[in-house]
Amino acid sequence: MIQDPYQILGISKSATQDDIKKAYRKLAKKFHPDLNPGNQEAEKKFKETSEAYDMLETAEKREKYDQGELDQAQNFSGRRQGPFYYETQQDGGRYTYSTGNFENMGDIFESLFKGKSSSEMHFRGEDQFYQMDVDFQDMVLGAEREITLPGGKKLKVRIPPGIETGKKLRFTGQGGTGMGKGSPGDVYVEVRVNPSPVFRRIGNDLEMDLSVSLNEAVLGGDVQINMIDQPITLKIPPGVNTGSRLRVKEKGVMDTARQKRGNLYVVLKVVLPTTIDEELKESVRKWSQTHAYNPRKD
Amino acid sequence: MPITREKTRGKAVKKEKRYSIEEVVEQFGICKRTVIYCIEQEWLEPADPEEQQLDQEDVARLSLICELQEKMGVNDEAVPIILHLVDQIHYLQVGIQKRDKYH
Structure with a gap:
């Protein structure tokens, strides 16, 4: 119609x-x-x-x-x-820049955007972006840290446990001051978790390698390991091998939703003594005469 | 082929295409005398002044001038004032865009 x-x-x-x-x-x-x-x-x-x-x-x-x-x-x-x-002219055309006396337009911007002589203009303050390194330990357990922004402003940052690299923490209203009646902007802090030389993170579990001696592997024993928050004693059962994976319950990353920590997995590596002396050779020779086995059978 | 408005809606308009005054007359239905008058009055600065070649910006500006005069009854005195104000609005808009992008 x-x-x-x-x-x-x-x-x-x-x-x-x-x-x-x-x-x-x-x-x-x-x-x-x-x-x-x-x-x-x-x-x-x-x-x-x-x-x-x-x-x-x-x-x-x-x-x-x-x-x-x-x-x-x-x-x-x-x-x-x-x-x-x-x-x-949307991305700036010839006429936009060349027509008339535009040399002084920079000054107009200054006055507009610095909020002097522009009581009718209201702009939200700028959002500010920062990056913050987080220690592996703080990632596992969570922490509260204070950071100082360029310009001297201090912010208390609560690092939630289990945070991942790339996550942004937002601080509402902590960014640039708004102009006129504009609200202040936000601060975003992007987190970068420093890797640990010892632990690997797999979901909420942690994994680490641990070298054990021949006797520990054969006979078992207690080994002290420096866990992130406290030292723990790991009980090694007799007869472990390179690649054996022992689980330590609830020593991983805190899962805030479940209020429970993940597990720590210790991957063992059997390490022979640096020098194989005659005594060791002799005892193994003797032992192997009656206990021959083929580890490549599978 | 000229780029029609329908094809360019919502996007930055391509500016590479050049038109001779004759092509503008033919394709946009603007009379030759008006084109020349706008250039003489310096309301229009052809993209290629020596060859008198107009680009898309020139043609759009020319269309605006024609509409101001023919459809809105704007006189010769007011045309440069309006163009100047419109250009300043564009300049400020670009400035605001840049400000939002970099802050």
């Missing part, structure tokens, strides 16, 4: 050609997209009014329309070609 051009232009059917022109000019001034850059609604209205005006522009066209001989599709000869001017 085609809209009534008289209605679009807000005039009666008895309007004079001059009234039509006046009504159109009024609307064109109001809705021209270059005077309302980026306003889709204005652009739509401008198009509508242009189409409506095109149908009633001359007495001949108007007569045809009034007699039902013309509709918009046939008639709209004045369809605009090419983009609107503002669309060519």
Whole structure:
């Protein structure tokens, strides 16, 4: 259904050609997209009014329309070609930078954005981004640390246990000051967890390698390991091998949702003494005479 | 082929295409006298002044001038003032975009 051009232009059917022109000019001034850059609604209205005006522009066209001989599709000869001017200037065009005395525009920006002489302008403060290194230990257990932002502002950062590299902690309202009535921006602190030389993180579990001596491997024994928060005694059962994986319950990363720590897995590596003396050789020789086995059988 | 508005909606408009004054007259229905007058008045600075070649920016600016005069009844005195204000708005918009991007 085609809209009534008289209605679009807000005039009666008895309007004079001059009234039509006046009504159109009024609307064109109001809705021209270059005077309302980026306003889709204005652009739509401008198009509508242009189409409506095109149908009633001359007495001949108007007569045809009034007699039902013309509709918009046939008639709209004045369809605009090419983009609107503002669309060519969106990322800064030749005219944007070269027309007129723009040398002093920098000063205008200064005054606008520093909030001096611009009481009517309200901008939200800028968001600020920082990076923070977190010790592996703090990642496992969680911690509270204070950081100093450039400019001297101090922030208390609560590091939740289990945080991963790349996660951003947000501090609402701690960023740049807003201008006018604009609210302050936020501070984002991106976390980078320092790797541990000892522990590897697998989900909420930790894994570490542990060298054991021949006698510990064969006979078993207690070994002290420096766990992150406290030393623990690991009980090695007799007969472990390189690659054996021992589990220490709930010594991994804290899972805040479950309020439970993951496990620590200790991967063993059997290490022979650096020098194999005659005594060892002799005892193994003796032992192997009656206990030969093939470790490559599988 | 000129780039039509429909194809460029919502995107940065390509500016490479150049038109001679004759092409502008033919493709955009703007009369030659108007084009030359706008250049003489320095409302329009052709992308290639020596060859009198206009780019998409020039054509869009020219269309705006025609619309200001023909559709809105703006006179010669007011045209450069409006253009100057419109250019300043664009300049400020670009400035704000940059500010938001880098802060």
